[in-house]
Amino acid sequence: MTQRAIPYYWSSVDWPRFMADYPPPPTFAGAMAALSDEQLHELQDKRFRDRVREAWAVPFYRDRWTAAGLEPGDIRELDDIAKIPAFTSDDLKRSIEDEPPFGSHQNFALEAMATPLKIQSSGGTSGLPRPTLFDPVAWEAQAIQFARAFHAQGAQVGDVLQITLTNSLANTAWCSSTAAMNWCGLVPLTTGSGVVTPSKRQLELAREWGTAGWVAFGEYLKILAETAVREGIDLARDLRTRFIHTYLGVDVEGHLRKLLSAAWGCEIFDNYGTHEVGLIGFECEAHDNLHVNDDTAVLEITDRESGAPAGTGEPGNLIVTSLHRSVPPIIRYDLKDLMRVSGRRMCGCGLRTSKLSGFLGRSDEMVKLKATSVYPRSAQDVIQGDARTTGEFLCVVETVGEGLASRERMRVRIEKRAGVQDPRLEADMAKMLHTAFGVSVDVEIVPPDSLAPLTGLGGEGKVKRLLDLR
Template sequence: MHNVSTVHASERRSSLPIYQHSIDWDEFFSEYPVPDVYERTVYRWSADQTRACQNSRFLALMRHAWGNEFYRRRWSAAGIEPGDIRSADDIVKLPVFTSDDIKDDQAENPPFGLIHAEGTAGIGHEPRKLQTSGGTTGMPRPTLYGPIEWEMNGLSFARGLYIQGARPGDVLQNPATSSLANFGWCVYKACHDYMGILPLTTGSGVVMPSRRQLELAFAWGTNIFTSFPEYLTHLAKVCREELGRDVRELNLRFLQSFLGPDVNNTLRAELESTWGCPVYDHYGLHEFGLGGFECKQQNGLHLMEDATIFEVVDVDTGEPVGPGVTGNLVVTILYRRVLPIIRMNVRDLVRIEHTDRCECGSCFRRMSKLLGRSDNMIKLRGVNVYPMACLPAVKSDPRTTGEWFCIADRRVADGAMRDEMTVQVEVRRDAASRDGLKEHLERWLHTDLGVRVAVELVDEGNLAEVANLGREGKPRRLLDRRKLGT
């Protein structure tokens, strides 16, 4: 019988790459504070203070990245030498790249690419996590995380939660499945490691049906939900029809969601009325967890500028554009070393809307909602068209269910090829009449998209399968038949 159950210090040395030993926590938290400290310090810095912080972090990142073959080759090919980059203002001299360049790199240097050299070399010596982009077709794009990258994945999300009013003891329910897709993990880690919030990572679909998720929410006291708007709408409906209850009975503190191009706040108003609580919009990518979030003012998404440098560039020329001008988001992540990200054009369409101090106290610039995703963008007769951008038009008439699906076709007429797009829009079962609806939608879409498209009205429920509705995850909004040769 042992009556002393501890292992002596001299015997405690381990040769394993233990996660808790892989970070100097004091140093890490002094650079990237935990949510409540962050809210009363870094989050309130002046624009000059933020810029100085970005500058020193950016220069440290550059020193590191010259040793990364993926970047060294690109920058050298562009005629850039280390001495050319002397401050964060010089960032515009560096060429941008896209996820296609990472895919090419990974195809030529499998499995993770030259860009992941440090990440790959560290496997077995330091903890590594692998996540992928979610909701895409084909082979997903892998991204490795070292300990710092993995911590920031959760910490960034926790900062948003805290500023929106979440507190220890809350119960946050998340229907995302913790798989190779990052979102489920990111939320879990934020709640569990940084907020004292009880995370209910229920999963959805075959893991757990919507009805059971709601039963648990009522039984276990969920007071924050996080999911995509389409699924939140579906949950409210299931609650009414299968449980005979109203989701407002949950008395949620708020909903954490992704509103997309809801520029008129119609979708937000719908969700807020259905659920009886505020809805906050977010912007994230699996490479950096949370990059932008709304504070309680709900007036633009604060960019997390101590951890990232966000630029907006012209879609066609790639030249930086000023506040108020819409363009593609170009991202530099200041803390990432395992897969450095420097000037990645993520091809998401946004604009900077506010550069002054917000009523919440922060000077971090605020961007618009996500106006379009370029991985879904199509060129239609010379115009960049974003299927997501149909949202305000489709939501503008209460006779629609708010759901739509775009089909692009190539037709030959009079010997010339012409690209056309049809927007299928669901009409509610209880709509009294469809008079003038098609014409109304076509006019509005023409204005918003900048190109004429045809509207086809379809019955409620017809788009559920093709648009991936009623399931957790991003809806699909586009079928581009031009590439299929039909």
């Protein structure tokens, strides 16, 4: 049998060209500032046209676009983007079911193996997770997105970056460690989650090896802070943490940020990203919304009901088009995440980009209660803000009654802090959640640490806040 040629990683990309196309720090800020709005639009337009051309060769896109009455000549420029039908993760799921194991949206061939490839995956609460392939360009461009974030968040060459997500199927940990080592001179310390390296050991390593920055989910930072108290470690005094790169979830009022900042004695930086297109937005030291990696993604916000473009500054579904990803292209992916986007402007930190709000909720987790749209994750603000709770909660939705008399009911199970015996807690929470949701919900106060098996807290993935029993 003839062996096929090995596609060596180091020779698969024109690296100087790649670095000019997707500038890593510290040149990123200057490169973006040097572009006028017209020049950035031109750059995005050029990359968009390249990605659209590639997408026409992918059955998933060709079939969907043709069914929508489009022909290749109809999408001439970025300004035509809204003509293209958006897709959701359900469409990807169907594409995989129809053409297992990778789906009709992929455009690589393992038989040809023309470039090095890596399989990562996302989601998959039922059945197999959705696979996404990475070629070296997608892999390194997504690492550069993270490197820009670390740099804007105060990382300095030689800093130890402790990454408390596991290098496994999901790619946040991989992006972080690749960014640290390849693109910003940090020393990645890949401890993985608490499942891989126990929380006490995580803190001991940080103390002994001088961790300067952390990559961790907000919920896990709370667990580490509680472990520190138990073990007699003073986070602010015994550790040398300067910055924390995290994902705060819905934290409009900033309760979780304040809590973490007080516990760790350092600045907290929120970020937003998604598996297929990488880190879309990152916070800088000015803490003024999130910077968008404009050269790697085009963002649109659409009305969550009608799908029409939302007004400037209005919250709606985030639709993203990747500008760097060819294997496979990602064009108008409706992420069902509620966000706000604002235009390009100069930030106090010296970066000139579009800005993205923090995460506002999941529109596919929306529950209709008495004709009111309720987003379970928006309970986070209220619950994190009350010191009588651990901040942990789970919204349980079920149908009660039969036939015409049936209705949907939501019960919010909230953990109280150990030792709290306040008989008013339940009523107080019900009142505050009524205000937050605009409709009354049932509240059930439960013991500390009792929800983790249902929310997945402390595990590998994102924490679940909705249990749908309908």
